[in-house]
Structure formats: structure tokens, C-alpha cells
Amino acid sequence: MEPDQGTFERDMSARLRAELDALDVSLPIAAAAPYRIRPLKLVPALAMAVGAALVLGTVAAVASSTPYVGQLVQAAEQTLGLPSHRPDTTTVNQPSPSPSVTPTERAEPSGSPESEAPGGSGAQRESPDPTRSSRGSPEPGEGAGGSSPGDG
Amino acid sequence: MAGTPWRAPDERYTPGDLEDFDRLYRASYARIVRTVAGIVGSLEAAEDCAQESFARAYRAWGGWRPEVPAEAWLHRIAVNTAISYRRKEQIRTLPSLLRRLGAPAPHSDPADAATNRAVLPELRRLPPRQSAAVILRYYHGYTNREIAAALGVSERTIGQRIADGLSALRIRLEGR
Numbered sequence: 001m002e003p004d005q006g007t008f009e010r011d012m013s014a015r016l017r018a019e020l021d022a023l024d025v026s027l028p029i030a031a032a033a034p035y036r037i038r039p040l041k042l043v044p045a046l047a048m049a050v051g052a053a054l055v056l057g058t059v060a061a062v063a064s065s066t067p068y069v070g071q072l073v074q075a076a077e078q079t080l081g082l083p084s085h086r087p088d089t090t091t092v093n094q095p096s097p098s099p100s101v102t103p104t105e106r107a108e109p110s111g112s113p114e115s116e117a118p119g120g121s122g123a124q125r126e127s128p129d130p131t132r133s134s135r136g137s138p139e140p141g142e143g144a145g146g147s148s149p150g151d152g
Numbered sequence: 153m154a155g156t157p158w159r160a161p162d163e164r165y166t167p168g169d170l171e172d173f174d175r176l177y178r179a180s181y182a183r184i185v186r187t188v189a190g191i192v193g194s195l196e197a198a199e200d201c202a203q204e205s206f207a208r209a210y211r212a213w214g215g216w217r218p219e220v221p222a223e224a225w226l227h228r229i230a231v232n233t234a235i236s237y238r239r240k241e242q243i244r245t246l247p248s249l250l251r252r253l254g255a256p257a258p259h260s261d262p263a264d265a266a267t268n269r270a271v272l273p274e275l276r277r278l279p280p281r282q283s284a285a286v287i288l289r290y291y292h293g294y295t296n297r298e299i300a301a302a303l304g305v306s307e308r309t310i311g312q313r314i315a316d317g318l319s320a321l322r323i324r325l326e327g328r
Contacts, residue, residue, distance in 0.1 A: 008322055013290040016190070016271045020291055023195050025182040028203070 165222045168214035177206055180223045183292070184230045190287040191234040192241075193276035201237050205230040224302035227288065231303060235280040274324045275317075282317035285310050 063072055077083075165172040184205060189198035209216075209229050216225055275283045288299045296314070300307040 008326065009290070009318065012271060012318075012321060012325065016275070016287070016291055019270060019272045020186040020190060020287075023186060023189055023198075025185045025195070025199075027178060027181055028199070 165216075165218065167216045167218065170213075173210060173213050176222050176226070180226055181206070183223070184226055186291065187227060187284070187287050188230050188234045190272060190275050190291065191231065191280050191283050192237050193273065197237065197241075198234075201233045202230060205233045208233070220301065224298065227302050228304060231280075231284045234284070238280045269325055271321070271325065274321055277324070278317050278320055282313045282320070285313040286317040286321070289314055 165176055181202065185195070185198050185202045188201045188205070189195055192198055192201060205226065209226055212229075216222065275286065278286070284303070285299060288294045288302070289296070294302070296307050296310045300310045303310070
């Protein structure tokens with residue numbers, strides 16, 4: 001190496017030391033070390049994320065468990081002021097009229113034979129879905145049938 | 153080489169002990185900031201990086217092994233933080249760098265170019281690993297072996313980084 005390499009190193013080292021020592025460095029806060037505070041910056045974001053996840057999870061759970069998803073959607077549309085764009089939903093999500101009528105129609109045929117032929121087959125046609133009829137008629141027919149295994 | 157030694161006589165720390173970490177923080181904060189300042193180029197950025205480094209060190213304090221001096225361990229974290237800061241800064245400043253391309257060079261007096269040029273701005277223009285090695289060697293006075301142990305690389309690598317850094321600095325500071 002060149003003979004003045006050592007001179008350069010000494011000179012550069014002295015200048016580097018002078019420049020770095022000239023920096024006014026002081027501890028930010030002696031009492032509360034900032035390194036302990038810094039991780040807390042994540043807490044609000046985490047709290048918001050957890051809250052959002054809880055809300056979304058609750059909505060998803062309710063929407064998936066209720067049989068009246070269409071009503072929920074309609075209610076949300078009405079709340080938001082959106083025009084309802086699915087008139088078909090009334091047929092899909094309207095189990096309430098037939099179940100309230102169907103049990104009574106089923107209960108009556110024994111007393112009125114003239115209505116038995118057309119009415120009995122019509123009632124069965126109105127509620128082909130067993131789940132829908134079971135939801136709609138909890139009291140007379142299904143209640144008696146359901147209690148029979150326990151009674152016997 | 154003059155400089156503060158790695159291990160002060162009263163340096164006794166227990167991994168995971170929070171009071172010890174507070175003591176280490178107070179004892180080494182200024183030195184860590186100055187090391188980082190030589191890499192990132194500004195005191196403000198250096199203080200931010202130092203805070204980040206201490207936050208990382210605080211989380212890892214339980215895993216520190218006393219075979220490695222605590223301040224060397226801190227320096228390793230701080231140098232890595234400074235290097236990643238430089239990377240991010242390069243990405244941030246890329247658009248303005250591209251705008252400056254082709255523009256005339258800022259006014260510079262050739263008389264100032266040699267001896268009056270400050271070391272720190274030139275140090276910042278080096279690759280960050282080179283500037284870190286130069287600072288640890290010529291500011292803190294650590295040996296190549298100690299630097300190698302602190303940064304987790306071979307002694308030969310440190311020697312090469314210092315030699316490269318010095319020759320680049322010499323060209324920029326003395327024009328040869």
C-alpha cells in the first residue's frame with residue numbers, strides 16, 4: 001500500500017470522530033423508554049381488526065343459520081334505501097301463508113269428506129318440502145306425532 | 153487504535169432482565185445512534201432507526217446470550233435496521249433521482265472538493281455494510297475480529313469491507 005495510507009486512516013478517523021461526536025445525541029425520555037411504548041402502536045389496529053372480524057363473523061353466522069336469508073337481504077335493502085330487485089323472493093321466502101293454513105286443512109278432512117278428494121291432494125302439493133312443512137306446523141300434527149315415541 | 157472498548161468492566165447483564173436492559177439502553181443509546189448516523193446520514197433518521205433497534209432488541213432480550221457482548225449484539229441489530237432503512241430510502245428517492253438524471257450537477261467549488269469535504273456524507277454514499285464496518289473500526293475502535301463476531305460474518309469479509317470502504321473514501325475525500 002502507499003506510504004501515506006496510515007496518514008489517511010488517522011486523518012479520516014479523527015475527522016469521523018469529530019463529526020460523529022458533534023452530533024447532539026441525547027436520550028429521548030429517560031423515565032419512559034420509548035422502546036417499550038413502540039409496540040403499543042399496533043394495539044389500535046389490532047383492536048379494529050378483531051372488532052371487524054367479530055362483526056363480520058356474527059353477521060355471517062346469523063345469515064347462514066336463519067332460513068329467511070331473503071328477508072334479511074330485503075331488510076338490508078330497505079335500510080340502505082336500495083330498490084328491491086328480486087320480486088321472485090316472495091315465492092321462495094314465503095312459507096308463512098301455507099304452513100298456517102295447511103295444518104288446519106290436514107286436520108279437517110276427517111270431518112268433511114266432500115273436501116277430501118281435491119283438498120287433501122292440494123294440501124300435499126302446496127308443501128312438497130318436508131322441512132318447510134315441519135317449520136310451518138309445529139302445533140297439531142307434528143307435535144302429536146313427535147311425542148309418540150317418547151310416550152310409547 | 154483509540155476508542156471505547158467493547159466491554160466496560162461493569163458490563164454485567166442478565167438476559168431477560170428488564171432493569172439490565174434499561175441500563176444497557178442508557179449506556180449505549182448515544183453510541184448506537186452515532187453508528188447508525190454514519191450509515192443513514194442524518195441524525196433524525198438515526199434516532200428513528202435506533203429506537204426501532206432498541207424495540208427489536210427489547211423483544212429479543214430474553215434470547216440474548218452473554219457470550220456475545222451486549223453492545224455488539226445491539227450493534228448487529230442496529231446495523232441491520234440501518235441497512236433496511238437505506239433500502240427503503242432508495243426506493244422512496246428513486247423518482248426524484250430519476251428526475252435529476254441529466255440535469256446539470258450542482259455548483260461545486262473544486263477548492264472545497266478535497267480537504268474540506270466532510271466524512272459523513274461520503275460515508276453515507278458507501279454501501280451500508282462497508283460504512284458500518286468503517287464506523288465500527290475507526291469510530292468505535294473495534295478490531296476486525298470483534299466486528300466480525302458482532303455482525304456474524306467472517307473476519308476476512310470485514311477486512312475486505314474496510315479496505316473497499318477506505319479506498320472509496322480516499323478517492324472521494326482526497327481525489328486519488
